[in-house]
Amino acid sequence: MAKVLMKGNEAMALAAIKGGCDAFFGYPITPQNELPEYLSYHMQEHGKIFVQAESEVAAINMVYGAAGAGARVLTSSSSPGIALKQEGISYMAGSELPAVIINVMRGGPGLGSIQPSQADYNQVTRGGGNGDYHLLAYAPESIQEAVDIIKDAFRVADKYRNPVMVAIDGLIGQMMEPVDLDKPIDLDLQSKPWAADGHGAKRGKNNKILSLFLDTKDLETHNLKLKVKYDQMVSEEQRYELVQTDDAELVIVAYGSMARIARSAIAMARQKGYRVGMLRPITLWPYPVQGFEALASNVTHLLTAEMSLGQMHQDVLIANEGQRQTHWFGRTGGVVPSADELFDVIENIILKGGVA
Amino acid sequence: MDQRIIVAGFGGQGVMLLGQVLSYTATALDLHTVWIPSYGPETRGGTANCSVIISDTPIHSPLVEYPNILLALNEPSLRKFENKVTPGGVIITNSSLIKDHVFRDDVTVIEIPANDMALGLENLKTVNMIMLGAFMTQSTFLSEEAIHKTLEKTFSGAKAALLPLNQQALAMGYEHARSHA
Incomplete structure (x- = not known):
């Protein structure tokens, strides 16, 4: 299909729908507001869920819940809002929950400015949450690349059962470029036998989603299991x-x-x-x-x-x-x-x- | 050569839409284009501007620091961007609001009394389409036919009744710029 001219934030929102996103939870912040605004109209049209939460912390915990139930989930925010979500992101990594997080970066520290920035680099790559965890993090240079990455990001998140972050600066969120949203992708929808989806009786066991391991040996074993995934990402997912x-x-x-x-x-x-x-x-x-x-x-x-x-x-x-x-x-x-x-x-x- | 355009004016003059019409048209013609709005406190009550690049080759930096075409819809915008225009470039001004300005002598200046012409159409909101018409006399890549198709899409549905008025404004701006060149 021919390319369409779209604003970065709106194109990324549509890309998420095309990537199989079942639910969005977020809280407004400039310069990413067109993304939830777009989804507030269009998720419903696709029979999907859109919730404007009461805060960033609430939003990321809704993401935790929906991801735990097996849905493909998205949240988006900008730098200080992402900072607020770090606790939930760490919990999701610990609980091995897939989700896509879009960070449209603005100036910081603190409330900073609303202009484009890349000053979340450490927040994106080192994380503001606690514990031994990593996020797979992408940084596209154009609206087309952002769209292609986001369409595929839910598959990658599912594959690793780990949150994926897409970090773009506010410029790409705010500008408009021609973009092709119809490149075919493989959604690769796999069943999620680990999900807490209310079918425990059918399975014969209840799944538990948690990041709490009070026995140190259990936690170390768990963290080493996570490390195997991170090592696999390091060897297989580097892109440049x-x-x-x-x-x-x-x-x-x-x-x-x-x-x-x-x-x-x-x-x-x-x-x-x-x-x-x-x-x-x-x-x-x-x-x-x-x-x-x-x-x-x-x-x-x-x-x-x-x-x-x-x-x-x-x-x-x-x-x-x-x-x-x-x-x-x-x-x-x-x-x-x-x-x-x-x-x-x-x-x-x-x-x-x-x-x- | 790329057309690197800055459209600047007061908030409410339709500056953003004017720029978007250029980018939508470029997209329809399968050209490379990027549109960037100024966003932030300056868009609330002060000057508003957007930049557009239209090119037949892929666009690297999306930023327009030095435009080769400036559309200045008011005087603060002209003052802000006049010295950024590349030598040999074009400045199109809304001469209803910019009077007795001494321009640089290394650029082409096209003065359009856009506010007065819009009042003649009994709709001040057509200022941007009059300026767009003037731009079309300088367009490297965009055809009149393609611009009209974009306008038909822009003014459709609930806004369809506004299409003839805006087409008229476009034609008047074009004609004025052409005959006063």
Whole structure:
């Protein structure tokens, strides 16, 4: 089908419906409000459930309940709202409940600003909840990529019985781009014999959904079982894109809107004859270390570019293992840098930094 | 070459819709496009603006820092964006609200008395369509036919009665810009 022009937030909402989302629970916050607004109309049309909860904490616990009953569940929010949901997210990881969480990031800390930001990087990849757990976390750079990821995210969440987060900056939520929502996908709807779905008598046993293990040995056993899943994600779910890295001396590491800006800066640099490319993480957790390993020896410099103050740079340093020279550029507070600004940083490194 | 457009004015002048009509039309023509609204406190009572990129190649950065076409529907918007327009670019102003302005000499200026023309149509809300008509004299990628199709979709259902008026406004803006070029 032909592409349609849609706002990021609305396209992501429709993508969730196409991904088999049975229920949405959320609480309003800018800049993601068009997402629940869209679902408030359209979930009903599809015979699905939409609830505007009384708070973020209530919403995430409704997600817990519906996921525990075996439904495909979505919640969405923006940075401070996601912070409020962290307790529930940790409980869901501990209870092995699948769900999709969309985080349309804005400036922080605290109430911050409502402008685009990537300052939730640590919140997304390290989590604000307690315990040994991880979320599979995606960071698309366009509305099309966001839609494709969200359509498939419920399957991935079910596969691992673990929450999946899709983190985008407010810019992608607010802008409109042509998008194809009809690419076929495999919903892969599997039965959920673990779900607390009211059919215990039929099964001969009642399922319990819980994250409480008072015996330390039991909890360690449980956590090691979770670790097997996280290890599998690390080996199988890393996603990244390499852009013009074959001959590059300097490689920008950037995701989301920042990667779009980097593409423009790279085009400017290439016009000047600078050999610049990009490693674009698509998963933030697991971090695409494989992408760094795939870079050839001609890459001597890495430049992290992010709309936060060095949060992703920590992962770049870990992935780099001291092999290449590293540089950092970032803006914060809702400021979106221009391609010119990033180009100046690139040129400065190349002219002063001794890139061959 | 990409058309990088900023549409700016007061909240209520139909600035966002004007930009969206451009992007909807570009989408229908299978072009690459992106529309970005300014959002936040400035949209409540102050100036409102949106940016649109239309291109026949994939769009990298969605941001328009330096437009090659500026549609300024009021004076604060002109002041805010005039110096960002690339040399050789086009500034289309609503001259009903922007008078005696000394423009840069390295851009093409098209002045449309859009408010006065809209009052002539007895509907001030047609200002954006008059400005859209003026834009169409400068459009690289969008055909008149495609714009009309978008308007037919925009003004359908409960709004269908408004279609002829808006089509008329579009035609008047186009004609004025063409004859005063």
